Amino acid sequence: MDIKKITIFSGVNKFGKKENFEPIDIKKGEIVAIVGPTGAGKSQLLYDIEKLAQGDTKSKRKILINDEKPSREQRLSLENRLIASLAQTMNFLTDLPVKEFLELHIKARGKKSSPGLIKEVIEEANQITGEPISPDMNLLNLSGGQSRALMVSDLANISISPIVLIDEIENAGIHKEKAIEVLVEEGKIVLIVTHDPSLALAANKRLVIKNGGIVKVLETTIREKGIAHYLNWIEGYNMEIRDEIRKGQEVKEVALFCEPRKKDIK
Numbered sequence: 001m002d003i004k005k006i007t008i009f010s011g012v013n014k015f016g017k018k019e020n021f022e023p024i025d026i027k028k029g030e031i032v033a034i035v036g037p038t039g040a041g042k043s044q045l046l047y048d049i050e051k052l053a054q055g056d057t058k059s060k061r062k063i064l065i066n067d068e069k070p071s072r073e074q075r076l077s078l079e080n081r082l083i084a085s086l087a088q089t090m091n092f093l094t095d096l097p098v099k100e101f102l103e104l105h106i107k108a109r110g111k112k113s114s115p116g117l118i119k120e121v122i123e124e125a126n127q128i129t130g131e132p133i134s135p136d137m138n139l140l141n142l143s144g145g146q147s148r149a150l151m152v153s154d155l156a157n158i159s160i161s162p163i164v165l166i167d168e169i170e171n172a173g174i175h176k177e178k179a180i181e182v183l184v185e186e187g188k189i190v191l192i193v194t195h196d197p198s199l200a201l202a203a204n205k206r207l208v209i210k211n212g213g214i215v216k217v218l219e220t221t222i223r224e225k226g227i228a229h230y231l232n233w234i235e236g237y238n239m240e241i242r243d244e245i246r247k248g249q250e251v252k253e254v255a256l257f258c259e260p261r262k263k264d265i266k
Contacts, residue, residue, distance in 0.1 A: 007025050007063070007067065008214075012212075021214055028162070041211070045214070048061045083164075085166075099122075099136065124153040125150045125154075129146050149179070153182060168196075180199070
């Protein structure tokens with residue numbers, strides 16, 4: 001099914017008070033950041049979308065697909081899931097080499113396995129993580145960053161799910177900007193729960209959660225996109241220094257330049 005957009009309709013917050021926002025359209029290839037303090041109810045929104053809620057969850061929200069109510073099969077099917085999730089922690093329990101795991105996953109998705117596809121998944125994962133992954137590495141030996149990078153690339157290249165839900169990708173120690181880029185390049189709808197300013201400002205819009213309800217919908221401005229780009233540059237530079245330290249090299253200087261915020265100027 002070609003998912004052109006999903007729409008979120010208002011429900012109630014944790015106190016039973018009705019949310020006050022117009023239906024939110026999220027289109028194919030868009031990134032939406034879900035922001036708010038810890039315990040605000042961000043995970044509940046992910047849950048509503050994952051379940052394609054029809055007023056039957058705690059929040060009473062409704063989710064439409066291409067302006068239509070999802071069918072029972074779309075909500076319950078395990079074989080043709082419309083929605084894939086990436087949790088905060090990623091631990092493999094299967095004692096398999098990376099290559100064999102990917103082959104099994106490709107078959108499970110009804111695709112034809114090929115050396116080219118497996119190579120593409122691993123190469124793209126290695127652009128996301130600073131710790132290279134090889135086809136013969138055992139899944140149980142992968143670090144948290146390697147595991148998350150592999151699953152992001154898997155979602156982009158193997159998974160047929162057009163909607164991806166991500167919970168705090170910034171905790172994985174990976175190149176976050178590249179991770180989101182590979183998903184969007186495949187035309188996925190991406191929703192991210194995040195506390196990371198560069199991720200939040202790089203999204204197309206931000207849904208602000210408070211007391212279990214969506215209290216504000218913010219379209220990202222061009223200026224905010226520029227700030228996100230700068231913050232990503234700082235983080236990328238920091239990761240370069242980290243790699244130098246890992247390799248046992250000396251760090252003799254730090255070439256970071258930043259203007260003070262106006263409120264910091266006395």
